[in-house]
Amino acid sequence: MEHRTFRWALAISGAVGILAAFALAALALAVSAASAARAAEPGAGPLIVTPVPAGSSGEWTVGELTFESRYPDGFVFTAEISSSAGPIVRGRVTWSLAPGMQRSAPFEIDPHTGHLVAEWQPGPGDSTPPWLGLTYTWAVGDAAGNSLETEPRYAEYADTSRQWLRSESEDIIVFSQGLPAEVNDLTLKAMAEQRETYRAAWGDLLPYRPRAILFGDLDAWREWQIGQMSASIAGLTRSEWGGTVQRVTGAGVGDIAYGTVLHEIAHLYQDAFTFMPAGTWFIEGNATFFELQQYYDYEAAVRVLAAAGQLPALLDGTGPGVSGRDARRGYDIGYTFWVWLTDNYGLEGHRQLITLIKEGVGRNDAIEQVTGLTTAEVERRWRVWLGASPIAPTLVPTPAFFFLPSPTPHVVGK
Ligand SMILES: [Zn+2]
16 A cells, blocks of 8 residues: 655645656665675674474574665675585575565675675665665575575664654654654654554554654655655655655644654554555545544534535545545545544444455445445435535536546555
8 A cells, every 4th residue: 555645734725736656666686796795794693593304414503694774775684594414505585564565685695705695776666765674584495405594583774874863662663854853752642642542443453563754854855765756745655664754844743743644554554454445535534533633623624515515425426536626625524424433333333344344345335334324324414413404415517527537645555
């Protein structure tokens, strides 16, 4: 899943940019002889050796394992592994940034040290922000057919070229640079305040600890991006990264912590716990529901719309859009649906709904099962609660292009 963030302070003043394609190419893997000569870093102790298969001879020796970040140019793994039964003839290092994603790279043997060396460099279109966390293992085999897999190790794609502030709690790992230090503390607090809400709404906490990487400086924000990314995109959230990256401008640090981060983390929950229909009021309204600080009163804005007779149909067809000129309106309207649902059926109703959808039940059928009401009756009650007429107004005929699907801010799929 990928989710792009647009800063709504801009959107409200009419400066919503057109979504730009953001190419995500496969990771380019490469091993270079030059990097193979790099000396291993000290500090990593020997590991427990996995027993060799029964009946085979020989013994594995595992010495130092190292990881070196060369941000923004990738990273290098080295390993001192040898077998008394023969030379190492096969193997890879495999790493994961979040559960469900995996990458690997082959190794070369450094002719000077005999160490295994594997390198990864970002290729064209392969934007990788700093401070992603990696869990990695080496799996190797010797000429006699023995194999070995090392215990998982953790490392971070560190940017050591500038000053970053790192904070962590049981809920999240936060990195920030060029911003007031309080943004880290506020983010930890916001996540702690929402912990039990997330847990109740989704049935559990995320299966991993997410990270928020917050950029104050434009050069730091651009450094890891390969190729063109629209200047209007202020953030990206990807399950494959296990987190969100945000460029913080203008908005107060409280808005980022209690608004944007909580919203983006909700998108990670969506991807981890259900299969939300991409790019709809349903998914954006849901993420908005988890914000603890709003840029303005979203419900009040929708009530104004309702009083003016302009509240569109929600459950009939695709409902209000969440891109283009009226994008923000779609978020707000979607938000009120989730408020209505949880006001009446609690966070347990939220959990039931996303569970049914994950099981393959259609959105409206799932809503009917949770509420015990027909779709039309749900629509009617939601409208009346907002102060609108019980029946959605018939839309004045509009040019056909009005209904063309717009680019969605989500790309679902791993
Ligand atoms: Zn969103």
